[in-house]
Amino acid sequence: MLSITNLSYYIGGRPLYEDASLHIKPKDKIGLIGLNGTGKSTLLKLINGDYKQDKGEISKSNDCTIGFLNQDLLSYQSEDSILSVAMQAFGEAVETQKAIDKILKKLETDYSDDLVEKLTKLQEKFERLEGYTMQAKAEEILEGIGFSTPDLQRPLKEFSGGWRMRVMLAKLLLEKPSLLMLDEPTNHLDLPSIEWVENYLRGYEGAVIVVSHDRQFLNNTVSKIVEVANQQLVTYEGNYDYFLQEKEQRAEIQKNAFENQQQKIKQTERFIEKFRAKATKARQVQSRVKALERMDVVEDVIDGTATVNFKFNFKQKSGRHVIRLEHVSKSYGDLKILKDTSANIERGDKIALIGANGKGKSTLLRIIAGTEPIEGKREEGYNVIKGFYAQHQLEALNVDNEILDELKQAGANKTELELRQVLGCFLFSSDDVFKKIKVLSGGEKSRVALAKTLISESNFLLLDEPTNHLDFQSENILAQALQQFKGAFITVSHNRHFISKVANKIWYIENHQIKEYPGTYEEYIYWKSKNPEGQNNNDLSKQSKEKKVNKPKPQKTSDNGNDKLLQSHQRDLTKIEERITALENEIALAEEEMADPAVFGDPDKLFKANDKYEHLKTQLDSLNQQWEAKAEEIDQLENS
Template sequence: MLSINNLSYYIGGRPLYENASLHIKPKDKMGLVGLNGTGKSTLLKIINGDIQPSSGEIQKAKDCTIGFLNQDLLSYQSEDSILDVALEAFKETLSLQVEIEKVLQQMETDHSEAVIQKLADLQERFEANEGYTIKAKAEEVLEGIGFQTADLSRPLRTFSGGWRMRVMLAKLLLEKPSLLMLDEPTNHLDLPSIQWVENYLKTYDGAVVVVSHDQTFLNNCTETTVEVSQHTLTSYPGNYDYYKKEKTAREEIQQNAYENQQQMIKQTERFIERFRAKASKSNQVQSRIKALERMDRVSEVVRDDVSVNFKFKFSQKSGRDVVILDGVSKSFGDLRILQNTHARIERGDKIALIGANGKGKSTLLRIINGSEPIEGKREEGYNVIKSFFAQHQLEALDVNNEILQELAQEGTSKTETELRGVLGCFLFTNDDVFKKIKVLSGGEKSRVALAKTLISEANFLLLDEPTNHLDMQSVNILIQALQQYEGTFVTVSHDRHFIKGVANKIWYIEDHQIKEYPGSYDEYVYWRSQQVPKRTSASADKKELKTTPPVKNSGAGNSQAKKILKEKEKEMAALEEEITRLEQEKKRVEDQLADPKIYENEKELTRFNQLYAALKDQESRLNGQWEQLGEQIESLQA
């Protein structure tokens, strides 16, 4: 569908690409990865025709259409409603609708055969274009990426840049180009919206090329990974996890080949040096010199994975209770965020606060910080020293300071050598530490602000979207730093890879209450997937039991009864299988609690006790559903 052949592109004499090639097939789902500055976004702009390459060519099929979502669209504004902006994806269908309206007006005075035929032709084309469903499709996509029904009639200009970007994404998805290119599409999406886009892209009929720092997103919606590195493009036939594993294997082979070649080169050079002056060996010496000149040199592996050893210092540990919220309520006018809710944060908790935008996550973080007025009681524990990171902290950086100066002003007892070590962990090395804050990119400023937060010697961190503007390498560094952090933290994030790496508890806001799952994110996802369908099924069963009259065993009714009975028996079998699985999981937790070693670790003991209680509650609900199904089956068999 599209071929890139021998592409080269230079910026001020510096090569970004040299003789790079890539082929995109009609239904490829491709992730484009690489360090910041290697040229991922530039490649998309070259493919789109926004930038001309220095040399090489891009060939595409005649019927290939390209849709490109990039960060430049943040500035797009319009007085039209967001629904109308999204509907612009159907230009041809909308123009047919206008033509139909004109013909209908004409028919008020002209009833000729020609006019009637014109209307019939236009209506036929309109129907063939599925014109009667375009509004419903646009509404579905807009609501899928996070808009409320009431938002659809609001003008685009009234939304923030991030929400405008969502509208442009919706428009692109509705246009369905044969090649869809997305540059950091998850930057402005919350978790439910990210998951919706993932599912949409999995079944997308065209080719997709995605640049993203969200590793879980790439794993879930790409099947090929292309790495931008050392001015070229290298393809891996799998998702991001496959790429990481395969790249490690390739690098090991390359490094071994490099070391073997270097050893051979040294031996050859020693031979040349030793026998250069001997006439009897002159032919052999010349032969080896020519062999070295002709040799294709294997490059040493330049690793981009960074392992950090981040040493945190606390002037004092906090008490066991860090923050307690008791009967807390919070509203903004008619918008209710929290209603008489309770929560407790204990020393050593690593909490990820997740959920859709608009649920009040950042508000809750400010409440925990004590900077948001509330109804109810907030109690802070003994010796709690807080440090709060949010995107507005980037604006608080002194733009005239050098990076090293900015960290030194944090007021810690760290020496310059120690501060340089911290900055090295955040990819600021050598003379980078003397750069002025004002010349840094958004991602670099974010790394400086994070470094300031982490060296503050606080024993309680509050982190609001800390992975925003960070590339994969920086996210992994932050994960490693927080894994070594012995204090307590609460983080708001939509990055599932990050959450999986750092959280031991999951919080979410539901029905204006703070809900807690006492385990990892993967455990929470599995538990949640079991909860939601079962609750829906239970509600449906209750409704059916109340509203469905007994079916008499005769004629069509008998056939219907058998059909319902078969469905219920199938549900019963699935439910029994789920109960068996739950019993096995409960047994696993019981075995953990029976191990004397667990009583040496208070945090693990608490976690398993809470998990056991949650499993018991779930078992009780499932048994209740089983009894209910049993009664329905008995009624149908009577």
């Protein structure tokens, strides 16, 4: 359906892609992953034709249509209702509907046969285009991704960027392109909407490429992972969990290949060094020299994992009770958020606040922070020091500051070395710390803002969607940091994998009340599935089931007697080399012993030391002969 062949794309002379290739089949469900800045969104724009590749070819079949949901659509505005905007997907049917309406208007005064015949043809066409069901389909999708029925008639311009993005997603889904490309769709969706999109994409008839850092979403929607790494597109069959297993296996194979090649290089160099001066071996030596020059070097495996190795320091420990809310009510006009509800946060609580958008999660976070007026009582505990992270923290960064200077202003009494160590944990190494904030990507700014929050010496953290714009590695760093955190925190997040790693309590808002489940996210999901009150909701327990994937059958490797004998000789050669190295070390020690004045001045000791030295030299000569014989046997087998 679509083929990418030998793609190269450069930014300021730096290769983002170099001879990369990818083939997309009609029903492929692809998760496109990689570290921030590797070019995932750029690849989608290249496929869409927004950018032009420097080399290579992107070709598609004549019947291939592309629908692209990208972050640029956040700024799209319109006076039309969101239902009308979504129904723009049925362009021809909408135009036919307008033509029908005009004829119906004329028929109020003109009953000519020509008009009736035109109306009949247009109505037949409208039915053929499924025009009579298009509004119902649009309403179903819009409500599926979180809009209420009254919202459908509101103008698009009244909604925030995230909600406008949902409308554009609905429009794309209604268009049903043969290739649907989604760039971080879950950033603007709540959990119920994410679940709805997952179900929709699983049954989608066309191909899908989705850029996402939501591990659970990828597991539930894709059957193939394409990783952007080292300017290449590396394909793995299966979902994200299978990708991790397969990547580990490939890394192990590459590591073994690297070590075997290094051993081969070492043996070849030793052969060249030993036989360079022998005329009878000149041909073999030259052959080995050329073989080294032609050798395709296997790269060592680079460890892509990152661990947090700094400790959180509090100026002071908070009291047992961090925040108490008693009989709290909150409304915006007629919109009721909370009604006479109470909740407590205690030291050591790690709370995930979950649920659908519009229920009041962000409002509750501001109430807990003390920045939102309420009816009722909010009581802050003893020695509580708050640290708040939200998306607006990115806007609060001083764009003219260097990263290191921005952290110095965070209020923590840390040395430059300590700050560099913290930044290293958040993937800013060496000269990266001197980058200006204004040149950073959205994900990099998120990491800086998170680092500022985590070093602020706060003992109570409030985190609003902290994983938005973070790649998998950065998300893992944040999760490790929060696991080590000894204070309390509450986080609003729709990232189920992240929640499952950090939370020991689950909060949600139901019937204007703060509800608490005192356990992990997995335990909450299980409880929810068994709770009779949750029978009418989506079965959330389905999310914990791993999607089955067809694992490729292992390739059979050819083997014969020569191969086995060659491997045996190479193992023998390695053992001989290890013994040679050990003997050379012993001989060096023996030489030092003979040079010792206490030994050199005593004839008996010197005799014994010299006898030992000569014995070691004899052993070394014998081993060198064994090595030469074994090397010749290997040479004959390799050239046979």
